[in-house]
Amino acid sequence: xxxxxxxxxxxxxxxxxxxxxxxxxxxxxxxxxxxxxxxxxxxxxxxxxxxxxxxxxxxxxxxxxxxxxxxxxxxxxxxxxxxxxxxxxxxxxxxxxxxxxxxxxxxxxxxxxxxx
Amino acid sequence: xxxxxxxxxxxxxxxxxxxxxxxxxxxxxxxxxxxxxxxxxxxxxxxxxxxxxxxxxxxxxxxxxxxxxxxxxxxxxxxxxxxxxxxxxxxxxxxxxxxxxxxxxxxxxxxxxxxxxxxxxxxxxxxxxxxxxxxxxxxxxxxxxxxxxxxxxxxxxxxxxxxxxxxxxxxxxxxxxxxxxxxxxxxxxxxxxxxxxxxxxxxxxxxxxxxxxxxxxxxxxxxxxxxxxxxxxxxxxxxxxxxxxxxxxxxxxxxxxxxxxxxxxxxxxxxxxxxxxxxxxxxxxxxxxxxxxxxxxxxxxxxxxxxxxxxxxxxxxxxxxxxxxxxxxxxxxxxxxxxxxxxxxxxxxxxxxxxxxxxxxxxxxxxxxxxxxxxxxxxxxxxxxxxxxxxxxxxxxxxxxxxxxxxxxxxxxxxxxxxxxxxxxxxxxxxxxxxxxxxxxxxxxxxxxxxxxxxxxxxxxxxxxxxxxxxxxxxxxxxxxxxxxxxxxxxxxxxxxxxxxxxxxxxxxxxxxxxxxxxxxxxxxxxxxxxxxxxxxxxxxxxxxxxxxxxxxxxxxxxxxxxxxxxxxxxxxxxxxxxxxxxxxxxxxxxxxxxxxxxxxxxxxxxxxxxxxxxxxxxxxxxxxxxxxxxxxxxxxxxxxxxxxxxxxxxxxxxxxxxxxxxxxxxxxxxxxxxxxxxxxxxxxxxxxxxxxxxxxxxxxxxxxxxxxx
Numbered sequence: 001x002x003x004x005x006x007x008x009x010x011x012x013x014x015x016x017x018x019x020x021x022x023x024x025x026x027x028x029x030x031x032x033x034x035x036x037x038x039x040x041x042x043x044x045x046x047x048x049x050x051x052x053x054x055x056x057x058x059x060x061x062x063x064x065x066x067x068x069x070x071x072x073x074x075x076x077x078x079x080x081x082x083x084x085x086x087x088x089x090x091x092x093x094x095x096x097x098x099x100x101x102x103x104x105x106x107x108x109x110x111x112x113x114x115x116x
Numbered sequence: 117x118x119x120x121x122x123x124x125x126x127x128x129x130x131x132x133x134x135x136x137x138x139x140x141x142x143x144x145x146x147x148x149x150x151x152x153x154x155x156x157x158x159x160x161x162x163x164x165x166x167x168x169x170x171x172x173x174x175x176x177x178x179x180x181x182x183x184x185x186x187x188x189x190x191x192x193x194x195x196x197x198x199x200x201x202x203x204x205x206x207x208x209x210x211x212x213x214x215x216x217x218x219x220x221x222x223x224x225x226x227x228x229x230x231x232x233x234x235x236x237x238x239x240x241x242x243x244x245x246x247x248x249x250x251x252x253x254x255x256x257x258x259x260x261x262x263x264x265x266x267x268x269x270x271x272x273x274x275x276x277x278x279x280x281x282x283x284x285x286x287x288x289x290x291x292x293x294x295x296x297x298x299x300x301x302x303x304x305x306x307x308x309x310x311x312x313x314x315x316x317x318x319x320x321x322x323x324x325x326x327x328x329x330x331x332x333x334x335x336x337x338x339x340x341x342x343x344x345x346x347x348x349x350x351x352x353x354x355x356x357x358x359x360x361x362x363x364x365x366x367x368x369x370x371x372x373x374x375x376x377x378x379x380x381x382x383x384x385x386x387x388x389x390x391x392x393x394x395x396x397x398x399x400x401x402x403x404x405x406x407x408x409x410x411x412x413x414x415x416x417x418x419x420x421x422x423x424x425x426x427x428x429x430x431x432x433x434x435x436x437x438x439x440x441x442x443x444x445x446x447x448x449x450x451x452x453x454x455x456x457x458x459x460x461x462x463x464x465x466x467x468x469x470x471x472x473x474x475x476x477x478x479x480x481x482x483x484x485x486x487x488x489x490x491x492x493x494x495x496x497x498x499x500x501x502x503x504x505x506x507x508x509x510x511x512x513x514x515x516x517x518x519x520x521x522x523x524x525x526x527x528x529x530x531x532x533x534x535x536x537x538x539x540x541x542x543x544x545x546x547x548x549x550x551x552x553x554x555x556x557x558x559x560x561x562x563x564x565x566x567x568x569x570x571x572x573x574x575x576x577x578x579x580x581x582x583x584x585x586x587x588x589x590x591x592x593x594x595x596x597x598x599x600x601x602x603x604x605x606x607x608x609x610x611x612x613x614x615x616x617x618x619x620x621x622x623x624x625x626x627x628x629x630x631x632x633x634x635x636x637x638x639x640x641x642x643x644x645x646x647x648x649x650x651x652x653x654x655x656x657x658x659x660x661x662x663x664x665x666x667x668x669x670x671x672x673x674x675x676x677x678x679x680x681x682x683x684x685x686x687x688x689x690x691x692x693x694x695x696x697x698x699x700x701x702x703x704x705x706x707x708x709x710x711x712x713x714x715x716x717x718x719x720x721x722x723x724x725x726x727x728x729x730x731x732x733x734x735x736x737x738x739x740x741x742x743x744x745x746x747x748x749x750x751x752x753x754x755x756x757x758x759x760x761x762x763x764x765x766x767x768x769x770x771x772x773x774x775x776x777x778x779x780x781x782x783x784x785x786x787x788x789x790x791x792x793x794x795x796x797x798x799x800x801x802x803x804x805x806x807x808x809x810x811x812x813x814x815x816x817x818x819x820x821x822x823x824x825x826x
Contacts, residue, residue: 021228026140064131065131067226068228
């Protein structure tokens with residue numbers, strides 16, 4: 001599978017990211033590295049523990065990563081989750097957590113396939 | 117700029133991915149340092165200071181966020197030296213506004229674009245480098261200017277005033293006029309290539325224009341009325357004399373100031389039309405410095421009172437000059453004079469020594485405003501970096517724990533080696549409330565340390581504490597030396613301390629062991645005689661209201677044990693006795709082995725001595741294996757003999773001797789009747805009859821009855 005196909009699978013901005021990071025090689029390197037990033041895990045665990053300030057930071061970091069890597073769909077949902085968590089837990093956060101989880105799984109699956 | 121070393125950039129972001137994306141974009145050209153939260157960032161800033169060319173800073177981070185870092189950078193004034201670019205995705209305007217207010221240079225918003233990141237970073241670093249250079253230049257100039265002008269002008273004004281009571285302000289005025297006209301001239305034309313530094317140099321040197329007059333006879337200098345042609349010829353020599361004085365100076369000949377001043381001295385009486393003296397130079401053959409000073413000189417002569425004339429009002433004087441009544445001048449300078457005429461009038465009418473310094477201040481302030489803070493020139497920065505490098509090197513070499521504490525923000529930094537050794541971070545915020553910091557010293561040591569620190573003053577800023585320090589779990593004797601620091605403000609503010617901790621555990625332990633060895637009996641571990649005596653003497657000196665008794669005892673028939681069972685057995689008996697003795701005496705008592713089988717006990721007591729003696733005596737007697745052990749004991753009381761060690765010892769010895777001579781196995785108090793008895797410790801054969809009282813061995817059961825002969 002090509003990088004472009006991979007980006008298509010999870011709704012990413014392939015052209016944008018390649019033009020920003022200058023080479024497909026760099027993009028691929030960081031896309032693969034995304035699987036090792038701990039911010040999603042931290043988001044899940046801190047939500048579970050009710051540590052919403054930490055959850056906000058984790059979500060914020062995840063959002064920044066998606067921005068840099070052009071993961072548009074996950075960026076969109078994580079941005080809304082970040083705002084929903086900015087001042088602690090809020091009603092709409094619950095639904096958004098599921099949305100982020102779905103989008104994240106899509107990215108993870110596609111990137112794993114890219115790796116193989 | 118060409119540097120052998122790559123410039124350093126600090127990337128502060130809690131996401132490792134984001135850091136590595138940025139590092140990837142910049143890593144080839146720059147050395148990248150990374151920090152994953154604000155506290156680490158501050159630690160790196162503390163470590164590298166102005167060696168960092170740029171900080172890329174995230175806002176949302178754990179521990180300390182980006183604003184926290186900016187606030188520390190402002191407090192420590194790092195923000196003036198190190199540019200910061202925010203890389204947060206927090207682009208709400210309130211955030212951005214706050215960040216700009218805190219001195220941030222730029223924002224890079226996400227997603228990162230490699231070209232944009234690269235361009236912004238390069239631009240910012242270049243801009244700061246240029247600014248630093250400019251700041252350095254201006255700082256040097258201002259410094260020189262300050263040094264030169266005020267002091268020189270004051271001294272020269274005084275000299276001239278002294279020689280010629282009427283023209284004390286002349287030198288000042290010429291300085292001021294030259295400066296005003298030169299500034300104007302610089303605006304009007306670039307014909308003379310004047311820089312601000314040149315202007316400062318010429319106007320300062322102008323103060324010397326009449327220096328040659330100190331060689332002119334006072335009668336001519338201060339003559340009321342016209343000079344005769346002969347006198348005028350003498351007067352004219354002052355320009356050449358002044359110039360020669362400066363040129364013949366043994367040192368400083370090559371100083372720009374001296375060169376310009378010599379120029380001014382020699383040619384400030386030349387005329388633009390070539391009819392002046394001493395050289396008859398014409399037009400721009402006359403240096404612009406001399407032309408300006410000549411004009412200033414004439415104007416001030418016209419508008420001041422002189423011995424031979426009254427002051428002429430400003431407008432009239434200017435008109436006279438413009439009309440050519442006072443010599444011929446460069447037409448450009450005529451325009452220049454016209455342009456500044458109003459300013460001259462205003463400034464001169466206000467001139468006084470005080471005003472002068474205010475004006476100087478204003479000049480300096482103007483330059484300061486133009487170039488912001490002039491903290492230090494580039495050279496100073498370089499020296500500072502050099503010192504930091506040296507400091508770090510030596511700190512590493514010494515294996516000492518070095519630290520610094522600042523009050524605001526409350527923060528401790530520890531050298532890398534020290535931090536690792538103590539198991540602490542190199543940078544600790546709010547250390548006085550940090551559990552790990554507090555566990556470095558025992559509570560009572562902290563109390564002592566803080567007390568002595570509070571007692572330090574600007575005159576005596578040093579303090580030393582010897583105490584045990586928790587080295588990552590191991591308590592070790594350390595010497596902690598600190599120096600308290602105050603700011604240069606008036607009044608000075610206490611700003612923190614610097615200090616170091618030196619491990620003295622090994623030497624301290626060795627000393628302890630040596631001291632122990634020297635003061636204790638090797639076999640039994642009791643004190644030896646010398647150190648027991650020392651302690652006893654000290655005790656009697658300090659506790660003057662207590663009662664004391666000195667007891668000496670030995671083992672009966674000890675020679676018999678040695679002879680029949682061997683010396684090893686004898687030694688074991690001694691150790692056994694020493695152990696029993698240790699068990700029985702109280703903490704405040706002193707016990708020692710003072711010879712073969714002789715022991716000493718020193719007792720401090722309040723009420724009744726005898727029950728104590730009885731208890732000890734009966735406890736010491738008993739069995740060792742199958743053997744019966746009995747002791748003989750002599751006691752001397754300070755209440756009888758005074759608190760003198762030698763008397764007590766001698767008396768106890770005599771009492772013991774008495775016991776020995778009369779059957780052994782009991783105890784006896786010394787009384788005055790024993791005065792002539794011989795010593796047991798150093799026995800001398802004698803058949804002298806003894807006057808003693810017997811105590812039977814019943815005391816071993818604790819039922820002894822003392823029939824005291826006292």
